[in-house]
Amino acid sequence: MADIESQIKILKDLIPKFLPGHSVDCVIFGYEDKELKVLLLNWKQMDIWALPGGFIFKDESMDDAAQRVLEERTGLSSIFLKQFHTFGKIQRSDHSQQEHHKKIMALMKPSKQDRKIVIDWFDHRFITTGYFALTDIRKATPRPDFLSEKCEWKSVSELPELIIDHAEIIQQAMHQLKIQLNYLPIGISLLPEKFTMIDLQKLYEAILGRPLERSNFQRKILKLGFLDRHEKLMSGAANKAPYLYSFNSTKYEELLEEGIGFRY
Amino acid sequence: MADIESQIKILKDLIPKFLPGHSVDCVIFGYEDKELKVLLLNWKQMDIWALPGGFIFKDESMDDAAQRVLEERTGLSSIFLKQFHTFGKIQRSDHSQQEHHKKIMALMKPSKQDRKIVIDWFDHRFITTGYFALTDIRKATPRPDFLSEKCEWKSVSELPELIIDHAEIIQQAMHQLKIQLNYLPIGISLLPEKFTMIDLQKLYEAILGRPLERSNFQRKILKLGFLDRHEKLMSGAANKAPYLYSFNSTKYEELLEEGIGFRY
DNA sequence: TAATATTGTGTCGAAATGATATAATAGATA
DNA sequence: TATCTATTATATCATTTCGACACAATATTA
Numbered sequence: 001m002a003d004i005e006s007q008i009k010i011l012k013d014l015i016p017k018f019l020p021g022h023s024v025d026c027v028i029f030g031y032e033d034k035e036l037k038v039l040l041l042n043w044k045q046m047d048i049w050a051l052p053g054g055f056i057f058k059d060e061s062m063d064d065a066a067q068r069v070l071e072e073r074t075g076l077s078s079i080f081l082k083q084f085h086t087f088g089k090i091q092r093s094d095h096s097q098q099e100h101h102k103k104i105m106a107l108m109k110p111s112k113q114d115r116k117i118v119i120d121w122f123d124h125r126f127i128t129t130g131y132f133a134l135t136d137i138r139k140a141t142p143r144p145d146f147l148s149e150k151c152e153w154k155s156v157s158e159l160p161e162l163i164i165d166h167a168e169i170i171q172q173a174m175h176q177l178k179i180q181l182n183y184l185p186i187g188i189s190l191l192p193e194k195f196t197m198i199d200l201q202k203l204y205e206a207i208l209g210r211p212l213e214r215s216n217f218q219r220k221i222l223k224l225g226f227l228d229r230h231e232k233l234m235s236g237a238a239n240k241a242p243y244l245y246s247f248n249s250t251k252y253e254e255l256l257e258e259g260i261g262f263r264y
Numbered sequence: 265m266a267d268i269e270s271q272i273k274i275l276k277d278l279i280p281k282f283l284p285g286h287s288v289d290c291v292i293f294g295y296e297d298k299e300l301k302v303l304l305l306n307w308k309q310m311d312i313w314a315l316p317g318g319f320i321f322k323d324e325s326m327d328d329a330a331q332r333v334l335e336e337r338t339g340l341s342s343i344f345l346k347q348f349h350t351f352g353k354i355q356r357s358d359h360s361q362q363e364h365h366k367k368i369m370a371l372m373k374p375s376k377q378d379r380k381i382v383i384d385w386f387d388h389r390f391i392t393t394g395y396f397a398l399t400d401i402r403k404a405t406p407r408p409d410f411l412s413e414k415c416e417w418k419s420v421s422e423l424p425e426l427i428i429d430h431a432e433i434i435q436q437a438m439h440q441l442k443i444q445l446n447y448l449p450i451g452i453s454l455l456p457e458k459f460t461m462i463d464l465q466k467l468y469e470a471i472l473g474r475p476l477e478r479s480n481f482q483r484k485i486l487k488l489g490f491l492d493r494h495e496k497l498m499s500g501a502a503n504k505a506p507y508l509y510s511f512n513s514t515k516y517e518e519l520l521e522e523g524i525g526f527r528y
Numbered sequence: 529t530a531a532t533a534t535t536g537t538g539t540c541g542a543a544a545t546g547a548t549a550t551a552a553t554a555g556a557t558a
Numbered sequence: 559t560a561t562c563t564a565t566t567a568t569a570t571c572a573t574t575t576c577g578a579c580a581c582a583a584t585a586t587t588a
Binding site: 213215216219220223232234235236237238239240241 | 575576577578583584585586587588
């Protein structure tokens with residue numbers, strides 16, 4: 001992270017190019033060690049974390065802005081990314097955030113003029129649209145933005161303290177993920193291209209938060225028909241080797257049409 | 265609709281109190297004559313229709329703004345209202361809209377100053393959040409806003425020409441309605457307090473767009489357990505009288521927790 | 529070759545589903 | 559009053575699905 005003083009100048013020049021009052025925040029899910037994780041940023045000088053987010057350029061669509069944020073933080077493009085809720089309460093700010101702005105400002109030592117522009121921008125009321133992304137954690141390379149020191153995967157079951165309403169945003173994202181899983185085979189995106197049935201089951205269990213019966217899970221998933229079976233995985237373990245599967249996106253498209261929900 | 269000149273002055277004074285760049289649009293569903301309908305506004309002097317929408321006051325939450333729009337157009341409060349998508353493409357304007365602004369301006373004959381403020385406001389890029397509402401059509405009293413001449417229920421199967429992307433917004437709302445119906449007994453809100461089983465079935469058929477089998481529908485719906493059975497409806501017809509049912513909101517709350525979707 | 533751990537598939541009773549049949553009944557008709 | 563008609567409520571039944579569990583298959587170790 002090069003010269004912070006120059007960063008603040010860049011930011012000051014960018015601000016007029018942003019749509020005022022609207023931001024995007026990305027809940028980027030990953031899956032590792034049988035745990036569902038979220039990519040979080042740690043703000044400089046503060047023991048507080050935040051979702052990767054950003055602003056929308058005046059000549060950029062909101063979806064593109066979210067895509068850009070995702071790519072900047074993970075290096076990944078063209079993966080599952082979908083808006084799930086827009087947060088428009090009045091009190092979308094808190095004391096810790098104001099505290100943070102002060103510290104940032106002190107750190108940056110910008111000119112009076114620049115300082116005012118930047119403070120005004122961040123103190124404004126923002127409506128934010130939440131996106132959730134599903135990534136293969138092994139393909140992503142987390143990168144902090146210029147406001148942050150660290151960019152790390154954190155387990156959803158033990159989240160650190162988060163700014164403003166970001167904990168609520170993550171909660172909502174997880175709820176949506178569960179619901180979407182109920183009518184779409186969405187979770188696949190979190191796994192590498194080839195995976196075993198038990199990998200998939202553990203993932204579903206992590207998302208749904210409850211154990212599933214092994215043989216019945218296999219029966220149901222296979223019946224949905226969006227998995228292709230490949231060669232076996234010889235892991236070296238002293239037991240029967242599991243088949244590898246991959247995701248058949250053609251079948252998935254068909255399912256998208258019908259859904260797999262409750263039928264009246 | 266009183267003096268239009270004074271209306272434009274009111275608008276000019278309101279504009280500084282709105283959050284810039286963000287609006288809400290309500291897809292207000294009703295159900296009548298076995299058809300799903302949407303409440304639309306007809307703009308003055310133009311053969312084009314629009315969703316009821318509005319802007320968000322700086323000291324108002326986005327949800328409250330949507331609630332306000334709904335109440336202003338229907339006289340109804342505290343009914344089902346939920347955001348379903350936020351539309352953030354760049355090209356959220358079209359020629360017919362610009363045409364419309366010109367006509368409105370000509371009609372209003374505002375001062376140069378007022379004119380500039382109002383034109384600038386409407387020509388700005390807006391991100392809009394779509395809400396869908398479910399109303400008992402017989403309780404609502406449609407009221408045009410000051411920009412519109414008419415406020416009418418239109419069948420979703422034969423929609424008139426709509427401004428900008430409002431046709432797409434309605435499409436999305438209907439899609440969401442179908443999906444939500446798949447895991448929540450949501451449609452109830454469209455019926456009067458007491459209704460027969462065949463009323464409910466016709467409503468579900470209208471939303472889902474396909475016929476359902478009568479006896480099985482009854483069995484399944486009753487098993488979900490959120491209906492209370494009441495006295496029979498003596499319509500005077502020469503046949504067995506159907507029971508009347510009402511919606512049990514306590515049971516509904518329980519269902520909200522579990523959902524009724526696909527289970528892995 | 530036997531033992532072990534894990535996977536793939538089969539089984540079985542219970543429940544849900546779709547299709548259809550039957551019984552109940554409010555009024556009309558004779 | 560008895561019968562007929564239209565519609566509703568419920569029963570039936572073969573088929574499918576579900577959850578729980580059994581059992582066979584198999585890659586490696588002992």
